[in-house]
Structures are given as structure tokens and as C-alpha cells.
Amino acid sequence: MNGSIRPVHYWDGRPVPHIAAWSREQLPPQPLSVIYGQGGSGLGFQDEDSRIDRHQGVLWLRMPAARGGQPRYERVHSLRQRRAMSHLLCQMCGGPTIGSRPGDERTLFLVGSAGGRPIAEGEHTESPPIHAVCALLAVEYCPPLRRGWAAALVDYTPTWGVAGLLYSPQPLEPLSSDHHDGLHRVPFTDDRRIRWTLAARLMVSLLGVTAVTDLDTLADVERESARVPG
Template sequence: MHGPRQRRAMRLLLCQVCGGRPDHTEQGWLWLLKDESRYAGWPEGEITTHPPVCRLCGALSALLCTHLWQGAAVAVRVGKPIIDGVYGLPYAVSKPWMTPGKPTVILHGDPAMPWMLGHQVAASLTKVTITDLPTLRPEDLTDEVTDFLRKATAVDVARLLAKVGGIAALNR
């Protein structure tokens, strides 16, 4: 994701795709995560660099984003996201140069923070509830969405059409 756009979306809790207001209910903001349920207690406390999403962008992303459909996508409601870290390259002081480490998240207050070349804002997700993935509805297929889909790849469109009921949905 584009660095400045990611930081703005995370700081202001905007949809990471369209930049609009993310879906929000009494349980919290809608986030899409890659399934990491093999870890005890997940998704509570998950640290992510991905901002929340609106319902429509969440539904499209779950269908079209390779990062989500190569692994299982999980939708969660986050009652309290805490912006508390930075993702980037930590540097170690070694003579005569500074040596970059592997990309990682460093939380605020970590003594390594001054040596971090940050790329994205990270948030800890708390008060998390797993919920159903958002789905596309026929009324979601506005002119803007159908124009996007007409430009998408055949594989993307085939996957989407299987979910929304065929080509007739695009020809309305």
C-alpha cells in the first residue's frame, strides 16, 4: 500500500481501499485479516499495518485481493484499535556503517525506535470479535463498481460473478 495513504488511513481510521468511512457497528470497525488462528488468542492483540475497510471494499477485497484469497480471509470487528507502532527497517550501528535488519514492527517506547526507518503505521487490535465476511449485494453494483469490474482481469470477474449471481448482474 502507498506509504502516505496508508499512514493517513490508519491515523484517521479510513477505508484502506477507497479512503471513505470504514464500516462501523457497536462492535467496532471492520478489518480484514489473513487467518492466523493457529496462534492462541488470535486475533485479540493482532498487530497490523492494514487499515479498516468499508463494507463494499471489504467484500470486493475478500474476492479480488490475492493476499486474502491465497490464505483464508477473516473479517473482524475491532472495538479499540491502538496506533502504537511502526513497520519498517531497523538499523544496527556497526562500524563503519549502519546495517539494515529485516523489516519488522517496532512498538512506541522501544529503544530501537530511533534507529527505525519507518514505512507504515502499525496498530494493535483490541476488543476484537470475529464476524462474517462482507458480501456483495445486487445494489452494490453501481456504475462505478461495474466500470471497475469491466477493466478487471477475466479471473477476477469470473470469481466475482460466481458470488453475485452471473453476468446478468453486470448488464442491468
């Protein structure tokens, strides 16, 4: 049995995305400080363990991974989002998206698009990939997607940067952002800003984009593949 598509969690009759946070996953204190190292000063934790607290050299928000209580659909769990993006796991079920369709190594991406704008070549996103089967659930239940969506099969997804809180060195305070979620989008190539960023989401570039308007046909291929032994 093809195990790439996993059961989706439900709460009160509604599917809960794999990357959604739960009420039990409350943010602990973030003991931030200015640290000094190779390349100059930057943001760090007072009790930092670089093996846990950093990814690709960037400081990450501390957030427990302990699902329970009630889902917080409006909040993204930073660690599950990062793992889903790094390993191309489905944002809904958490299963691997590579290999869900025989002979097709591309990954499917789905974003909100109330105005009908398609996903562009080279676009940056913090929304992890998704199975077509799971995408059908998402467009049915997710309010932003119900207002309109765009989907595309993508050949290559190199990491681009992060979405996170950007801090000023003196005083050590978060800077305001023009984005509705208060997060800054910072590329890894921007050394001046990335060293002062507390990352919350990993972002990738979408390359080799082929627009998808028929999710049902893709979902049928995935369902058929799941019935094939081995």
C-alpha cells in the same frame, strides 16, 4: 447521502487499493545521517524538517504522493497507509469507516489467513480498516485474500508501533529482518530501536475483537445506510 464509502479506483478492470503505490511514486533519495538530540543519538535526515519527516517522534520514509502510471499492488504507499490507520480510513476506497453502519462505531479489519486463523484479541496489524462493501472486492481480487482471510469488528485501535527499516549506528546501514518484506516491527515503547528506525507503516493493536464470517450481511447494512439522506 452517507459519503463514507467512496468510489474505488480501477486500473485495467481491477480495483486498486487506496493504500497501494503507483509507478509514478518513485522513492526519492533518503539522505540519512546520525543526529544528536534530547535522549541521545538516532536516525535523521541531513535536511530534516521534523514537521514533515516525523510522526509521533519517529522518522518516516519520504515518498511522493502522486498517483499515476501503473499500480504497484505489492507496494504500500507509506503516507496513505499512515493516514488511513491514523484516521481509520478504508484501505480500499479511502473513505472514513466510522459511521458507515448506523449505531455501530466499531471498525472492520480484514487480514490474509490461508490457515484459517482468526484475528486475535490484542493482535498488532499494519492493515488499515476497511468497509464491508470494499472487503468483498478485496477478497475477490486480492490473491493473498483469495487463499483465505479473517475479519473482525474492533472496538479500539491504539497505536502500537511501526514497520520499517532498522539501522545500525556504526556503520549506518539497514539491518536484516526475518520478515519477508525486510521490515522490522518496532513498538513505540522500544526507545532503543525506534530511534534508529525509518518507518514505512503505522501499526495498531486490535482490542475488543469480534470475529466476522459473514461480510455480505455487513455490506448490506452499509449499502442501506448509504441510501438514507443526511
